Amino acid sequence: MSRPRGNHTERREVIARAAADAIATRGLEQVTLRDIAAALGVTTGVLTHYFPSKDALVAFTKAQAFNRHLTRARDAAAGTDGIERLHAVVTELLPVDAERRTSWRLLVAFHGSAVGSAAMRRAHDRRMRAWFAFFAELVAPLGVADAEATGMAVALFVEGMAVHLAMMQRPRPAAWQRAFARTQVERLVAPATPPRVTPTP
Template sequence: MPKQVDAEAQRLSIAEAAIRVIGDGGLENARLRDVARSAGVTTGAVTHYFDGKDAVLLAALDEMIRRILEQQTTLPKCMPPGEAVFEIACDILPLDEASRTEWRVWLAFWGGAMGNERLRARHRAYYVRIVDQLADSFSDLAGLSPEQANQLADAVVAAVDGVGARATLEPEHWPASRERQALATLLKPLLRPLDDANLS
């Protein structure tokens, strides 16, 4: 009897392999045979599940964003709102090797989106989802209005993008402690009023 293959599990395995390949060599150097090798399958198996290289690359981006959005659902509600928002922001930073790989992939897609309208539209849509989910979290934590929560989410994403890009491009100069300190310098003045309001 032929071995049954879980198609969704196989697609996920290939997407995760593509994340590793892009993280190692960038978007332009990601070849289907390298993705297949990393996934432990044949190139034919990759093209069986995906309609070409672009589909594999987009699946990698989709999986990475799924992880980011899933990570944001764990909220530290046992601390003051400003501290909780800061910890949520820190969780997105490239603080360890696994998250640095994801950041290398994210930055590779940034570069690819500059000249690819389809990729740029996907990137833009993901930023909307990330900001919306953060804004919902901030509203729940700190009782902010939708407008205030969206403004804060935009500021957090901008700060995280800046620190994360520097840390990803210069990992030897940006240990986790420096990333957290830089993010604190950028965000704590914005977040302090949340804790002050919570105490009053």
Template sequence: MPRLVDHDERRRAIIAAAWRLLAARGVDGVNMRDLAAEAGYTNGALSHYFAGKEEILRAAYEHVLDATNERIEASVGRHTGLAALRRMCHEIMPLAQETALEARIAMSLWQRAMNDDALATVNNTAVAAWKQRMRRHWQEAVDAGEVPATDVPGSVDLLITTLIGAQVVAVLDPGSGSRAGQVAMVDAILGV
């Protein structure tokens, strides 16, 4: 009797291998042969689970974004306003080892997204959703008197740009951005 194969588990194992290689080598250092070896499969076996390297990279990036969104949901919970906005920012910023690793993976894939419309769409959809949620929480904070009244859409643009910039700094100069410094930048933008 043939052994049952858990298709989703194998896909997750391949994505995890892609994460490790992306974090260690960047997108240009990932090839199908090394990816298969890292995942513990033959090169040909990967084609049973993904159409090719581009699909694996998109799945790896989606996994990064899904992990971030899961942390945001868990952290924000029922909070609203300023507390929700700050908690959301803390999950996007590279404040912990896990989020710094995710920043390395995301930054590596941004380069590819410049020429891969599907990857760019994955990124832009996630950022648009974050910005929409940030605008909602920021407006809640304004309405509750927790932060000064401001141009909420413009302020959210500044905030998201700062969060992405913190990810870049964490990757390129890991020792320069302390947790306290990153949190202080966000609080300065929020006016608290």
């Protein structure tokens, strides 16, 4: 890992990426500022110039991780429409390679830390509200009865699937992930079957 370069914002982002790699590998509680500084080839004083504490660095790193997920999802949604637009987003988010598995493992680490932190829970709440709203926008054109509830269902399915697969010792093959996700998403957005009415004799 090279020393942070660029302007102030770029340096903060480089530090956050190093923190993300360390947290995804070792866990949030075990990682120290010294570990992150060593990975970057700098002193802890350099880090505290940009982040006054580990908590500040962790909060920024979490925000960056979520923003990358949302940006990746929005990019995947561009250029297509209908159900294929939703499938494109879901496919892009699946942990089919090392980079995506690391990204999801990072969010798992943050979920655990939020249990004892009101600030982290508030950040998580903001993240999930944005996530649900994004998926509601994706499913709204599909003619579902309740876009908000269906969007939430798809968002929770994708995140749950991605998190658990990312944590597996032997990840499922990419083709299996895509096929399974496609089938389940189509079930979630399928129009409800109206109840059968028995004719009155």
